[in-house]
Amino acid sequence: MIDAFASWMLQFGALSWLGTTPATILAMSLVAVAIFIFVALNALVLVYVERKVSAFMQVRLGPMRVGPMGTLQTVADALKLLLKEDIIPRFADPILFRVGPWIILLASFVAFAAVPFSPGWVPADMSIGLFYVVSISSVVVIGIVMSGWASNNKWSLYGAMRSAAQIVSYEIPVGLSLLAAVAVVGTLNLQEIIAAQAGVGNLFHWIPIPFPNWYIFHSPFLFLAGCIYLIAATAEVNRTPFDIPESESELVAGFMTEYSGIRWALFFLSEYANAAVVALLTAIVFLGGWQSPFADLAGARFGMISLTVLALIWTIFVKYKVKRLSIYPIGTILALTVIAWLFPAFAIWLATPGLVWIAIKGGVVIFLLMWFRWTFPRLRVDQLMYLSWKVLLPIALINLAGVAVWMWLTGAISLVG
Amino acid sequence: MSEVIFWVIWVLVVISAMIVAYSKNLIYSVFSLLATFVGVAAIYIFLNADFIAVTQIVIYVGGILVLLIFGIMLTNRIAVAKINQSSFQTSLGMVVVGAVFVILVITILGQSWPVLAESMDFDSTVGKIGTLLFGDYLILFEVASILLLGALIGAATLARKEL
Amino acid sequence: MNHLESYLILSALLFSLGLYTVITRKNGVAILMGIELILNAANINFVAFSKFVTHQVEGHLMAIFIIMLAAAEAAVALAIILNLYNDQGNINVDEADALKR
């Protein structure tokens, strides 16, 4: 993508005096800046959404004062954080205290380098993209330990050590569950992983219900792998119910106890960037990335109709269950279906892979993470380790073997070389 | 441009390794080891070894470095953020290591290495490594896994309070 | 960057610094860090020769086995160091001479 972008820039008269190398450097910088803006905006939006989601789940309204429906609340908070006094404790280590948040932010920021946003739109199309993203995410733990250590505060240190133990433990289920998908597709390149999930096929290969060829519908084992990945990845980005590194009821705020102002904002940025990476990776590996759930024009129309039927059933169910009729979901989907039937262009657009699909899928996963966060209570440290080593790890291992058996049964691989 | 980046990383690796070797503060040593590992990973990328580079990051940075930090934290009474470490035989060590380094450099520069002319640009080493690992080197792979299992059990047994 | 010698010199530097760390430090963890430096130097050599001399990925395989070995060694060594700390209250290797006395 970088090279294509650079040659595209060189087409223009005003930029043609640039050589190939400066144009490449410029393209790299622009892409990096764009990703950084994405990370910042992502945090702003996600903080607002998270507040609203948490408020609704706790029967509140959330921020309502700043801006319409409180939309500018996070902007106000960001400004407040930027203007706050920058405090460094007297007995903290001055260098490591400053460096730590930057390492965390950097680690979660460079993970985006391999994430494909759209066909051809990937900052660096590397052959080991999946492995790269997983490995870069593990650098975060060094930053956490560094900040926790440098703060010279026992709560920070406890939080950092818990975080390190947690991230290192949960890397194994993450790796094994991703490996299940990699075993099916046979490549680590994220673009190829997505490209292999194109089209519509049978659910679990044999049940004759048309489902997208996403890996979560590929086999029961990969479905299980997706669930394991989501759980383990939630733990790896330190989100509730696995937020024991910063559990405010036990450790004040864990490794970020001593931080304030801009450095604390960096922690926040990286937290939501990590959540976005996990959501995008789930969408890419298990939900088909930028692939549309509909194969073509007919598929789009058929898909919209089945969605309408599903929404109708859901509406009737809701009416029966809670004695209240909500017409908005069914109305929206019905309108979309009618548009898709009347205007083939819209249906074709629906069937076209692109940015909007990965955004929708990532958004769904992020909402799932928020749902987990505001539903489940925090685990204890020993329960956390129990879950990782005694539940997720054996299940992921057996699951991996199950994927191989499934591939053999469906004829994807044969035992005779 | 790649040339410049390469030498920057080269110098970075050397400086951070020197901090590891010479720093009085153990914490600075272990955290500059992070820079060394990441720099070496970048060097691997210059050597077209993408898989090794990422393995380096995931195992050295995500695993071994965390283990080392845990080792430091568990074996010190932490009242201040700074942990001093002492060295001994520094001058003698300097002499020996200097001699070793000089011998190595003389060997490296004095040798005419059988470098092949055409440059090797793999697209990806992953497939080849996988084929070899599960083909010719399968026994080695299994032995390695048994070794890792043994190390895991051994470390867990040793680290228990009641031995 | 396209010379084998630049990688070999870097490897030699890392090896020497690692060796220096191993023979001068008292702290057990610091010695472990030196060993990691030495292993990294060996890895660089393997991968560099694999690129410039053999054009095969066997060197990469060796590097992978070395990395794996380093992981196993670090785990066991740290367990030993923890026992040393429980035993004598610090992890200075020059004081761990109970067998000599």
Next chain:
Amino acid sequence: MGYFKNIGDSITTLITGMKVTMGYFVRAKEHVTLQYPDEKWPNPERNIGVGELDTYNVIRSKLHVDIDDCIGCKKCERACPVNCITIDTLKTDKGEDIGTTKLGTQKRLLVTRFTIDMTECMYCDLCTFPCPEECIYMTPDYRFERGDNKEVQVTNVERWRDRNNLIYEYSTVPKTEVDRRLQIIADAEAVKAAALEKARVAAEASATATPKPAENREITPGSGEEQAHE
């Protein structure tokens, strides 16, 4: 088998919990609490059965004074069992007309201060009965928040106590007017005191002619009056 039962229990309980929160999430607007400053709960209109007059048949939430009808008789201040009402009055000049109450009584006293400390008030309603003009009464208004920072003529101790902004000042006489009248009174007093001083000096001058023992001087009527004026 406890292991698998544990996992199964975990999954079912997790799904139950997620169902609960999702139920709240989709129906949050129905259950959400009152958004107080924007929405207000209507006052209950029930008869709580105190007294016969309709005006007293209200929820006792806040004392209110129609200060235009107050004649400054201080009966409510005396009736209050917790001394939460403080009234200061000033006599008006001869012939000055400061209006009549709604019952037609001519007002004679200028109410320069009428404060009700709602932190002390215990809502006993005892102050409303003695009022001859029916100008102090309980209202059902339960909202004590005030945006204005009216200048309350209180002492420092009371001002500290009013950090919650709950001492209500009902007097509408401006401070300048009060100061003006106090100045006039003080001037008059000064004139009176000067006249007395003059008389005393004259008396002393006559007394030096025939000296008297010093201890008797203190009980002279002139000096006693001077002390009282101070």
